[in-house]
Amino acid sequence: MKKYDVVMIGGGHNGLVAACYLQRAGLDVLVLEKNDWVGGAATSREMTPGFLYSNCSYVCSLFRPEIMRDLELPKHGLQVIAYEGGAVFTRDGDYLASYRDHDSHRREFARYSKRDAEAYERYARDVTRQCRFIQPLLMRTAPDPFSFKPRDLAELLYLGRKFGDFSAHDMAQTLRFWTMSISDFLDEYFETDVIKAYLALSGIIGTALGPMSPGTAYVLLHHYMGEVDGSVGAWGYARGGMGAVTQALASSFRASGGTIRTGADVEKVMTRSGRATGVRLADGEEVHGGLVVSNADVKRTFLKLVDEDALPETFVHRVKHFKMRGSSGKLNIALDSLPEFPALPTGSSCIRGDMHFTDSMERMERAYDDWKAGHFSADPFVDMVIPTTLDPTMAPPGKHFMSCFVQYCPPKIDGEDWTDADRDAFAETVISQIADYSPGFRDRILHMEVRTPREIEAEVGLTEGNIFQGELTFDQLLFNRPVPGYAQYRSPVPGLYLCGSSTHPGGGVMGAPGRNAAAEILRDLKRKPNQMSPAHDVI
Amino acid sequence: MIPDVTLRRSRQAHIATPRLETPFHARIAALDETNDWYSWAGYKAAHSVFDEELEYFAIRSTAALFDISPMVKYRISGPDAERYLNRLTLRDVAKLKAHRVQYTAWCDDHGHVLDDGTLFRLAPDTFRLCCQERHLPWLLDSAIGFDVEIAEETTEIAGLALQGPTSFAVLANAGFDGIEQLKPFQIAEFSHDDTRVTISRTGFTGDLGYELFVPAGAALSLWDRLWMAGRNLGIRAIGYAALNRTRIEAGFIVANADFMTAEAALRADRARLPDEIGLDWLVDAEKPFFNGRHAILEARRNQSLKYILVGLEIEGNIPAEGAIVYHRKKHEAGLVSAAIWSPLAKRNIAIATLERPYGSRIVDDLWVEIYASRELQYQKMMKRATIVPRPFIKLDRRTATPPGLF
Numbered sequence: 001m002k003k004y005d006v007v008m009i010g011g012g013h014n015g016l017v018a019a020c021y022l023q024r025a026g027l028d029v030l031v032l033e034k035n036d037w038v039g040g041a042a043t044s045r046e047m048t049p050g051f052l053y054s055n056c057s058y059v060c061s062l063f064r065p066e067i068m069r070d071l072e073l074p075k076h077g078l079q080v081i082a083y084e085g086g087a088v089f090t091r092d093g094d095y096l097a098s099y100r101d102h103d104s105h106r107r108e109f110a111r112y113s114k115r116d117a118e119a120y121e122r123y124a125r126d127v128t129r130q131c132r133f134i135q136p137l138l139m140r141t142a143p144d145p146f147s148f149k150p151r152d153l154a155e156l157l158y159l160g161r162k163f164g165d166f167s168a169h170d171m172a173q174t175l176r177f178w179t180m181s182i183s184d185f186l187d188e189y190f191e192t193d194v195i196k197a198y199l200a201l202s203g204i205i206g207t208a209l210g211p212m213s214p215g216t217a218y219v220l221l222h223h224y225m226g227e228v229d230g231s232v233g234a235w236g237y238a239r240g241g242m243g244a245v246t247q248a249l250a251s252s253f254r255a256s257g258g259t260i261r262t263g264a265d266v267e268k269v270m271t272r273s274g275r276a277t278g279v280r281l282a283d284g285e286e287v288h289g290g291l292v293v294s295n296a297d298v299k300r301t302f303l304k305l306v307d308e309d310a311l312p313e314t315f316v317h318r319v320k321h322f323k324m325r326g327s328s329g330k331l332n333i334a335l336d337s338l339p340e341f342p343a344l345p346t347g348s349s350c351i352r353g354d355m356h357f358t359d360s361m362e363r364m365e366r367a368y369d370d371w372k373a374g375h376f377s378a379d380p381f382v383d384m385v386i387p388t389t390l391d392p393t394m395a396p397p398g399k400h401f402m403s404c405f406v407q408y409c410p411p412k413i414d415g416e417d418w419t420d421a422d423r424d425a426f427a428e429t430v431i432s433q434i435a436d437y438s439p440g441f442r443d444r445i446l447h448m449e450v451r452t453p454r455e456i457e458a459e460v461g462l463t464e465g466n467i468f469q470g471e472l473t474f475d476q477l478l479f480n481r482p483v484p485g486y487a488q489y490r491s492p493v494p495g496l497y498l499c500g501s502s503t504h505p506g507g508g509v510m511g512a513p514g515r516n517a518a519a520e521i522l523r524d525l526k527r528k529p530n531q532m533s534p535a536h537d538v539i
Numbered sequence: 540m541i542p543d544v545t546l547r548r549s550r551q552a553h554i555a556t557p558r559l560e561t562p563f564h565a566r567i568a569a570l571d572e573t574n575d576w577y578s579w580a581g582y583k584a585a586h587s588v589f590d591e592e593l594e595y596f597a598i599r600s601t602a603a604l605f606d607i608s609p610m611v612k613y614r615i616s617g618p619d620a621e622r623y624l625n626r627l628t629l630r631d632v633a634k635l636k637a638h639r640v641q642y643t644a645w646c647d648d649h650g651h652v653l654d655d656g657t658l659f660r661l662a663p664d665t666f667r668l669c670c671q672e673r674h675l676p677w678l679l680d681s682a683i684g685f686d687v688e689i690a691e692e693t694t695e696i697a698g699l700a701l702q703g704p705t706s707f708a709v710l711a712n713a714g715f716d717g718i719e720q721l722k723p724f725q726i727a728e729f730s731h732d733d734t735r736v737t738i739s740r741t742g743f744t745g746d747l748g749y750e751l752f753v754p755a756g757a758a759l760s761l762w763d764r765l766w767m768a769g770r771n772l773g774i775r776a777i778g779y780a781a782l783n784r785t786r787i788e789a790g791f792i793v794a795n796a797d798f799m800t801a802e803a804a805l806r807a808d809r810a811r812l813p814d815e816i817g818l819d820w821l822v823d824a825e826k827p828f829f830n831g832r833h834a835i836l837e838a839r840r841n842q843s844l845k846y847i848l849v850g851l852e853i854e855g856n857i858p859a860e861g862a863i864v865y866h867r868k869k870h871e872a873g874l875v876s877a878a879i880w881s882p883l884a885k886r887n888i889a890i891a892t893l894e895r896p897y898g899s900r901i902v903d904d905l906w907v908e909i910y911a912s913r914e915l916q917y918q919k920m921m922k923r924a925t926i927v928p929r930p931f932i933k934l935d936r937r938t939a940t941p942p943g944l945f
Contacts (some may be wrong), residue, residue, distance in 0.1 A: 092544040097554075103581025104557045107675075111550045112541050114691050118675035122802050129805060165806055171650070189676075192541060345551050 004030040004259075004354050006521070007289030009266045009305065010130040010461065010500070010518065012040020013063075015295025015399055016249035017514030018499040018521075020071045022293075023258040027529045028122050032279065032287065034265035034461065038250050040465065041460045042509050043361050044243025044394070048447035051500075052394040053332040053403055054462060055449065056467070058385060058403040059083075059354070061226030061235040063245060064139065071252045078248035080389050082228040086353030087344065088198045089437045095343045096194045096359075100234075109527065113192045123189040123199075129170070130177050131225050131232065132538050133162060138225065138512045139535035141520060142478040142487050142504040170232040178474045179394040182216040183361055194359045200384060201356060204407065206507065208325035208465040211361055216471035222472050235354070237387040240294065241394055241401075245509060269294070269305045269496060276495035281304075291495050291521065293427040296461055297469035298482040298502035299324055306493060314491050318483040322502070323471045326411030326453030326464035327371060331404040331430050334447040338386070339438045340401055352389040357382055357433050371408030373413055376426045376452075381407045382433060399446070406430050411453040418454040426452055457478030468507025469500050478504060489517040490524075497521055540786070550906060557581040561608035562697035562758030566766070568902050570776045576780070580671075582609035586776035590759035594781035598744055599883060601773025601945075602705040603763065605782050607698040607750065611673050616665040617687035622665060626829055628658065629813060629821040637663050638726040640739050644818050646831030650838065651801035651810035653677060653799050654794050655818065657675055657741060667752070669698075671794040672803065697758035701765060702748030702785070705772040707870075707942035710738070710749060713768035720751075731764070732757050743782060745789025747936045747943075771944075787890065790850055790929025792816060797848065797876040797890055814840055816892070817848035817929070846873075847898040850929040851889040853907055854922045856880050859889050862907040864897070868921055872897035875907060888931045889924070900924050 003048065007021045011033035021157055023029045037043060038441055041056035061079050068078060085098040085105075095391040096112065099105045110117035143155030163171060202223035203216040209214075228234040238244040250260060265282040269292055278288035294301040302311060302319045347402030358364050358381045367377035383405040389393045395401045406426075413422045427450040435441040451466025462469060482502045484485045489497050499517035501507035515532070522529050551560075559582045567585055579625040584606065587594060607771075615624060624632040630645045635641045644655040656670030669676075678689050682734045701709060704924075715729050715738065719773040726739045733756040734757045742748030749768040753761050758811050768773060786793070794800050798816040812835055813822050822835055838844050853859050858880055873893030881888045889907070897905070905926070911918045936943055 090544075094544050094547050099557075101557050103559075103578065105552065107550075107553045107559075111547045111553075115675050115679055118691070119675040121673065122676065123559055125802060129807070132805065157907075165807075167649075192542075278865065345554060348554060520635055 001288065003288040003290070004028050004164070005290045007287055007291070008031070008294055008295060009269075009279060009301075010034075011246070011250070011262070011293045011294030012460075012500065013042045013246050013249060013509050013511060014500050014514035014517075015040070015293070016072070016194060016246055016253055016374060017067055018247060018518040019258055019516035020256065021515060021529060021532055022521060023253060023256045025046070025527050027525075029253075029258045030287065030289065031253070031260045031263045032264040032266055032281070032321060033260065035459065036258060036262050038262060038500070039101035039243050039246035041456075041462065042239030042242040042246045044247075046362075046451050047332070048334050049076065050396045050399070051447065052241050052243070053401060053449060054243070054387065054403055055236075055332060055451070056456065057242045057509050058387070058405065059235045060226060060238045060242065060245065060509060061223075061233075062272075062508040064511050065227070065229070066139065066535055067511040067515055067534055070533050073245075073252060074250040076248035076251035077240070078244055080236045081230055081239055081355050082231065082234050082236040083390055084324060084349045087348075087350035087361055088194060088356040089341065089343050090194055090359040093343055095350065096198055097348065098198065099349070100376040102461060104105040109195060112195060113190075115539070116190045116192045116195050119189045126173070127221065127224055128232065128475070130174060130221050131464065133166070134221060134224055136162070137366070137478070137537065137539050138505045138510070139515065140483070141489070141516050144479055144485065144488060155468050160305050169482065177221070178218050179214055180217045180218050181212050181214050183211045185217040188407070195361050197291045197358055197364055198356065200361060200364060201277070204364065204368075204381070205383065205405070206328055207471050207473070207474070208371065208408070209429060209471070210329035210365045212365050213432070215475075218474055218477070219472050220379045221514075222508065226508070226510070237385075237391050237395060239391050239477055241387070242509065243536060268307070269493070271307075271493060272308050274310060276493050291497065293499050293521065295500045295516065297324060297466070297500055298498060299463040300320055300461060300492070302500060311492050315486065317481060322482050323473070324466040324469065324502075325471065326457070326466055327408050328465070328467060329376070329406045329409035329426060329453065330428055330451040330456070331406060332449040332471070333402040333404065333445055334395065335444045336446050337398060337444050338389070339434075339441050339444055341403075341438050343437065351386060353385070355384045357437060361528040362497065367408055371410050374410055375413060376409045376429065377407070378429060380409075380429055380433065380513055382430055384434065404430055404434070409452055411457075418452050423450050423452050423454070425446050435449065469502040470506070472506050473493075477506065481506060489520045543913055546556050553789055554831050558853070558883055559694075561606050562755040563606045563608065563699065563762055564764045566759060567606060567776055569666035575778065579609040579779070580611065581694045583593050584609055584920045587780050588776045591778070591780040594775065594777035595776055595882065597773065597775035598746060598785050600704060600783060601775065602701060602703040602709050602769055603775055603777040603781070604762070605700040605702065605777050607700050610669050610693070612672065612677060612691070612693050612696050612698070612700055613675070614665070614690045614692050615668060615678070615687060618664060618686070619685040619687045620664050620666055623682060623685040623687045624658065625826060627678070629818070629823060629829060630656070631823040631826050635660050639724075640726060640741050642821075644813055644821050646835070647801050647814065648831060648834065650812045650834030652798065652813055652816060652818065653697055653801050654791070659737070659739060661726065661737065663864075672800050677802070680813050691739055693835045695755055697753050697755045697761075697763065699751045699753075699758075699765075700742055700747050700748065701751060702742045704943070704945045705769070705774075706748050708944040709765055709769040709772050710773065713764050722940045723938050725939035732760050736761060743791055745791075745932060745937060746785065746934055747939075758875040773837060787877050787888065788883055788930065788932045790890070790931055792848065792890065795878070796893070811846060812844060812903050813843050814839065815848065816847035841896050845895060846874070846892050847895055848890065848892050849898045849926045850931060851875070851891050851905075851907070851924045852927045853878070853887045853889055853924045855920070856887050857909050857911050857920070857922075858887065859907045859922070862909050864893060864909060864924060865906045865921070867904050868906045872905060884930045886931065890929070898926065
């Protein structure tokens with residue numbers, strides 16, 4: 001029986017990124033994916049003939065360009081197309097748009113408030129300043145402040161020095177920013193509700209918190225740290241859907257000699273004398289490896305795949321209480337024709353960007369209240385995009401694929417498991433919201449895929465359907481992600497590593513956790529990373 | 540309060556014109572030969588109109604019309620306007636008489652310059668602040684506790700600079716009676732059509748010149764009035780490139796070109812105190828309080844000023860735009876932010892920011908490294924630079940009252 005150097009549990013984007021780097025460093029890597037396709041939450045699947053859906057993640061910005069280059073992903077088919085702006089529709093029949101062009105953006109805001117129009121610059125500067133501080137940390141292993149190993153001390157010193165570049169004022173701002181709510185943060189800049197509602201979206205996406213919950217300002221930052229070809233904070237569509245990211249990774253992996261087995265559901269991590277030796281599949285097959293790396297989230301890995309008696313009690317306790325709450329759902333819709341939004345003037349670019357309908361902070365917070373009460377939001381927050389306005393590969397000409405990210409959507413309904421009827425009722429809240437702003441919308445629907453946390457967990461394996469493998473609040477970041485003392489991709493089980501979004505720097509299709517994990521594994525194996533170029537400088 | 544939906548929808552049309560046209564656009568577009576537009580604060584503005592070099596000579600020899608409408612304008616009025624502006628800006632506004640203009644600057648709490656600009660005292664309780672960047676939130680927040688009203692009026696008010704030796708003759712010819720009495724930095728109001736035009740003897744060229752402000756609706760007729768009057772006086776329309784040469788000769792600095800404004804600076808260390816960009820003379824330490832006072836005076840006391848802005852004269856004739864300044868050809872001392880060969884001074888001049896003690900204690904043995912791209916090759920040269928006072932040129936006609944006809 002063949003023994004691999006590394007057995008990777010799960011073929012999501014981070015698993016594939018780590019697998020690529022490890023394979024390129026000369027190791028023999030096997031990726032085991034339970035589904036019949038790879039990609040995890042970055043997939044493009046044809047659910048109805050002629051239409052490709054970005055089934056889970058749907059837009060691209062955070063994926064690190066260093067990884068795209070190192071792993072030659074363009075050669076393997078990856079293209080990211082930047083898109084322009086977007087809009088939030090207001091209940092009075094107007095909208096608030098956002099534009100890439102600075103002055104157009106200001107004039108749009110000035111339709112609502114001259115003051116807010118001129119406040120945007122200061123806001124953008126302050127957010128960008130915070131991003132510039134965080135960005136270099138993405139591709140570095142978080143230091144363990146209590147290990148006192150030279151490397152951790154050096155890394156802490158680096159952090160300290162970076163922090164030292166800040167003025168006292170900036171330091172105070174940073175600490176506030178990391179802990180305050182997105183609502184409070186926006187209040188310091190803007191007076192117009194719809195402007196705040198528009199900007200707040202990045203503070204709550206994927207997070208079981210409302211815009212008024214402390215910690216949501218940082219979540220916003222997480223969504224600003226990306227870039228499309230150097231345009232920091234910009235978002236784009238992966239051509240061919242988000243599956244193009246993982247297809248390119250899989251192709252790159254295979255090209256360097258790696259092996260992928262789909263339909264291989266890992267049931268247990270096998271250990272001998274406390275050390276990981278491989279995995280056992282659902283059908284009983286045992287696969288042996290020198291090392292086991294889990295792309296699954298920290299809860300699934302340590303509460304399901306590893307026997308509890310192999311783990312220290314405090315660790316298990318921490319994992320159990322790691323916040324990974326399901327808060328969102330997804331509708332993927334095949335449309336017969338491009339929907340019309342009468343509020344938008346002819347020629348508006350908004351239809352090519354992200355569109356929302358939540359025009360006040362209160363509505364956003366109320367939507368969260370429903371979640372707290374154990375129900376999906378009656379008036380949900382929807383992030384809607386139509387990638388086929390820019391990507392000709394996902395639907396037949398004239399037809400369109402629409403992706404609706406929906407919040408809030410709890411992992412259970414009133415404490416009970418989701419039923420199909422619940423799911424249909426959930427979908428109806430979204431469809432009726434869109435139809436309110438787009439006459440005839442229902443008639444354009446050819447096919448629809450509805451995904452609640454139930455479907456997301458069952459298919460992708462994300463606990464509770466949490467898209468970030470754990471919320472991105474400050475208590476769960478850096479050396480606290482996922483568990484203090486185990487934030488460097490290693491685990492209490494020698495030979496078992498984590499490489500998914502549960503680890504630093506967290507979720508989104510970023511690839512940084514996978515790359516950082518690969519770097520740590522190679523360090524343990526005393527091998528040099530091959531073709532792992534340094535992170536881009538932030539100058 | 541949010542404007543109602545009808546008003547908001549009526550403003551949606553802006554998506555069709557991402558670049559605004561100024562109130563003078565129709566006239567400039569008709570004269571335009573180079574089709575060389577750029578975006579000035581979101582407005583379509585001419586970089587050149589017919590010939591950058593000849594436009595420069597129009598400013599220095601006859602009369603030039605330059606559209607300054609994109610300049611950001613705020614109207615500040617009310618019983619507390621003077622007190623408010625005294626707290627906001629560096630200079631003593633109490634000393635600014637009605638119908639006079641002050642060049643000034645304002646700072647954040649750390650003493651970092653937010654912008655420089657011109658403050659027009661249109662009436663005892665009414666001011667106009669003209670500047671490069673936008674500051675409405677700052678101005679509104681600063682107004683808390685003052686009985687003052689602040690309105691952004693950039694689009695409502697058209698602005699036109701008329702600069703050059705025959706500019707006075709043009710205005711006199713256009714029938715602005717009494718304009719001969721206008722002294723530098725003085726303002727007068729005149730009738731124009733059925734509205735009023737405000738004329739100040741100000742400008743950005745270091746030459747004889749005026750700036751005219753008029754409600755946007757009267758812009759074209761004002762242009763026509765000047766154009767007709769200037770036909771035999773060599774009046775030309777010019778773009779920013781020519782104006783930029785004259786402002787460098789005059790030693791004026793441009794926000795976010797020669798220094799970074801505090802709110803635009805992404806990198807916190809790029810912000811500057813007034814003393815670090817040559818604006819120390821604006822700071823009125825006698826005033827009881829103004830924003831940034833503490834930080835500025837403390838930096839002076841502790842001698843913790845880091846930079847200094849200087850005028851340089853550089854040997855040779857190759858402009859040193861963007862060049863690094865060295866001490867003893869070896870140690871980096873600073874950066875040139877603007878440079879030209881001055882046709883009027885016949886000297887190679889530059890504006891540079893140096894890191895102290897260069898420029899303050901160490902002023903000799905300075906050099907600039909010029910990379911001149913010539914037919915796909917860089918000619919690298921190290922040229923001696925000497926610190927010289929600004930302005931680089933001084934024209935008697937700028938201040939003569941009554942002004943000469945040419």
